[in-house]
Amino acid sequence: MTSLQHFIDGADVSGGSERIDVVNPATGAVVGSVPAGTAADVDRAVAAARAAFPGWSQTPVDERAEVVRKISDGIKERAEEIASTITAEMGSPITFSRKVQVSMPIGSSKSISKLAADFPWTEEIGNSLVVREPIGVVGAITPWNYPLHQIVAKVAPALLAGNTVVLKPTEVAPLTSAILASIATEAGLPAGAFNIVHGTGPVAGEAIAAHPDVDMVSFTGSTRAGKRVSAVASDTVKRVALELGGKSANVILDDAELGEAVKVGLGNAWINGGQTCTAWTRMLVPAARQDEILEQLVGAAEKYSVGDPTDESTRIGPMSSTAQQERVASYVERGISDGARVVFGGSGAVEGLEGGAYVRPTIFADVDPDAVIAQEEIFGPVLSVIPYSDEDEAVAIANRSIYGLAGAVFGEQDHAMSVARRLRTGQVDVNGGAFNILAPFGGYKQSGNGRELGRWGLEEFLETKSIQQ
Numbered sequence: 001m002t003s004l005q006h007f008i009d010g011a012d013v014s015g016g017s018e019r020i021d022v023v024n025p026a027t028g029a030v031v032g033s034v035p036a037g038t039a040a041d042v043d044r045a046v047a048a049a050r051a052a053f054p055g056w057s058q059t060p061v062d063e064r065a066e067v068v069r070k071i072s073d074g075i076k077e078r079a080e081e082i083a084s085t086i087t088a089e090m091g092s093p094i095t096f097s098r099k100v101q102v103s104m105p106i107g108s109s110k111s112i113s114k115l116a117a118d119f120p121w122t123e124e125i126g127n128s129l130v131v132r133e134p135i136g137v138v139g140a141i142t143p144w145n146y147p148l149h150q151i152v153a154k155v156a157p158a159l160l161a162g163n164t165v166v167l168k169p170t171e172v173a174p175l176t177s178a179i180l181a182s183i184a185t186e187a188g189l190p191a192g193a194f195n196i197v198h199g200t201g202p203v204a205g206e207a208i209a210a211h212p213d214v215d216m217v218s219f220t221g222s223t224r225a226g227k228r229v230s231a232v233a234s235d236t237v238k239r240v241a242l243e244l245g246g247k248s249a250n251v252i253l254d255d256a257e258l259g260e261a262v263k264v265g266l267g268n269a270w271i272n273g274g275q276t277c278t279a280w281t282r283m284l285v286p287a288a289r290q291d292e293i294l295e296q297l298v299g300a301a302e303k304y305s306v307g308d309p310t311d312e313s314t315r316i317g318p319m320s321s322t323a324q325q326e327r328v329a330s331y332v333e334r335g336i337s338d339g340a341r342v343v344f345g346g347s348g349a350v351e352g353l354e355g356g357a358y359v360r361p362t363i364f365a366d367v368d369p370d371a372v373i374a375q376e377e378i379f380g381p382v383l384s385v386i387p388y389s390d391e392d393e394a395v396a397i398a399n400r401s402i403y404g405l406a407g408a409v410f411g412e413q414d415h416a417m418s419v420a421r422r423l424r425t426g427q428v429d430v431n432g433g434a435f436n437i438l439a440p441f442g443g444y445k446q447s448g449n450g451r452e453l454g455r456w457g458l459e460e461f462l463e464t465k466s467i468q469q
Contacts, residue, residue, distance in 0.1 A: 002032035004174065006041055006198060007181045009048035010191025015041055015198065020171045025091040025318040025325075025357040026309055032089065034174050037199030042166070042207035045195040049137045049164035050213050052192030057134045057162040065116035067187050068160050072109035074183030075102065075152070082148060082176055090144050090173040091318040091357070092272055093309045100272070105152035107437045108453060112156045115458055129467040134162030135239065136215030138461060139208035141201070141229065143221045144172035144320050145275040145379075151177060153441075153452045154218045155194065161461040164193045166214065168204045172320055201225055209233045209240075216241070216461070220277075222377075223402075223446045241450035241460050243277070243442060245377040246405030249398035250280035251419060252293065253391070253411030261410035262296040264432040266383065268408065270304060270361055273316050274381035275324070277447075278406035278427070282367075282374055284394050287387035294343050294365055294385065301344045304361055304381075307353065316381055318357040325357035328380030332362050335373040340364040340384070369397045377403070391419065399424045404444030408432075426451075 002022075005012040015035020022032035035041070056064070075082065083097035092101055123130050138158045142150040151169060158165050169177040177196050184194050197204050201221075209217050209232040216239040219229045223244040233240045250265045252258070268280040285293045309317030319325040332347050345362030361381035367374050374384045388394040398407060404425040409416040413431065420428040426443040429435075440456035442448060450460050 001030060002175055002178070004032065004034045004178050004198065006035060006037060006045065007178065007196040008041075008045045009195065010185065013041075013044070020198070020200070022089050022173070022175060023321065024088050025321050027356060032175050034171060034198035037168070037197040037204035039203070039207040041197045041199070042204055042211060045166045045197045046137060046211050046213045048192040048195055049166050052190060053136060053164045056159075056164055056190060056193045059162070061116050061121060061160075064160050064162060065113045067189050068109055068156050069113035070187035071156065071180075071184055071189075072106050072113065074187055075106050075109065075148070075180070078179060078183065079106070082179055085175050085179065086147060086173065087309045087317075089175050090147065090320040091309050093311075093314040093317045095312050095314075096272060101146060101149065104146065104149040104437070108149070109152050109156040111437050111454065112160055112458060115455060116160060119455065119458065127468055129469060131465045131467060132462040133465060135461055135463050136163060137213060138163045138165045139211070139214040139217040140165055140167045141205050141208060141217065141219045141221065142167065142169050144170040145272060145277070147173040148176040148180065150220050151180060153457065154220075155180070157458045158218070158461045159189070159193065161458060163216075163461055166195045166197060166208060168197050168199060168201075168208055171198060171200055174198055205229070206232050210235065212236050214238060218460070219243070226448060242448035243450070243452060244405075244446060244448040245403055246277045246279070246443065246447050247282060247375065247377055247401050247403045248278055248280045248406040248408070248425065249282040249284055249401075249423070250408040251284045251394050251398055251410070251423075252286070253394075253409065253415060253419065254286045254289070255412045255415060256410035258289070258293060258296060260432060262293060263300055265408065265410070266297060266300050269383040270316060270381040273319060274328075275320060275379050280406070280408050281378065281383060282398070283383060283385045284388050284397055285385060287389055290365065290385065290387045294363075297363055297383075297385070298344050301361060301363060306350055306358060306361065316361055319359060319380060320357070322357045324379065325359055328359045328378055328382065331373055331376070331378045331380070331382060332359070335362075335364050335367070335371070335382070335384075338368070338371050338373070340368075340371060340373060341366045369400060375401065395419065395422045402446040405447035
């Protein structure tokens, strides 16, 4: 069991007697605890970050880049420890933890460090010198589904830009944040440049968002919570970057290669047990080919083993918590009561796994585009198959959502590209295009604003000044 404290000004700091347990969702066992942080804890962390800002912001860019590069190297060196920790605290299958949960923060921090040399920190435009400078103290609030990746996607570019950071990691899966603090210290990051305050969103999170000495808040989480962060932060007119929910559509065109479309489509719907904001949870299919596609889907779904996340053969582990298990189960019941047809999975416990936070991966067919399960983010392994009559209807259905984070199109390449351009969403994969760690990541509509990763992720943490001469 790991008992953590806050990390403020380069040292562990006691957070008082009230603690929050970290529970392994596969077993129900308590595997750690963190302090229930208060506004006073946030004050102390912000003061440390504010004090460290002058020195860190004036550190030469190449030296800041070297620290970020060393952080990437440190994550790589402790990869197995990190993967095992994530599996224990939120249930990602160990193979997925190794291949994705750890590799993404290694890649994002390394790629960010390489941007420093060629980034236009200054440029001349007419008689103006345009200078890009750090914003100041950045508050980062992160979720549980990709606990380390979501932290590093904010902290690495914020630090490279010259900012100092106060992080509130999720209380559901906070343990890897302490590993990152250790890695950052070993990488040469000065005390106060990176601070961690544990606790809940309504207390510690809101204290960060409201704090007058926090210059920017970068938040990843639900749209509901993101709206609250925006409202709280508005009193101080600080910059707010939001990466929120999604209900991404995978449009399978009539000229698609169905085998690949179904295999990749299901994989991206159920990735990380469906606990992924970009998950393709709506599969839009030609009505005349729905039965053919469903047959292939069921065959592919049968290969998804549900079980112990420490077993290397497991493809879907437990949900992150019993609360998430109950949420997903309620949506499955709602889909059934609203008349969607279950073709795989359904309600009820997973046989032999009644003791953990498991759900039955489920595929619904004949889903009404406006049904609750087709419109609300479930955040579990639940796929809605929605038939369409023609391409225009498919695009209209895909865009008929409050969200716009991700999506996919499968079909003849040029045809698929033309449809991808019509989707109102932040990123679209065509015919299984691979994730690009250097491409901008973010959403339209209520999926948020701003961008993470690559050059765009670095720009989020910079102010722009023009000096006329």
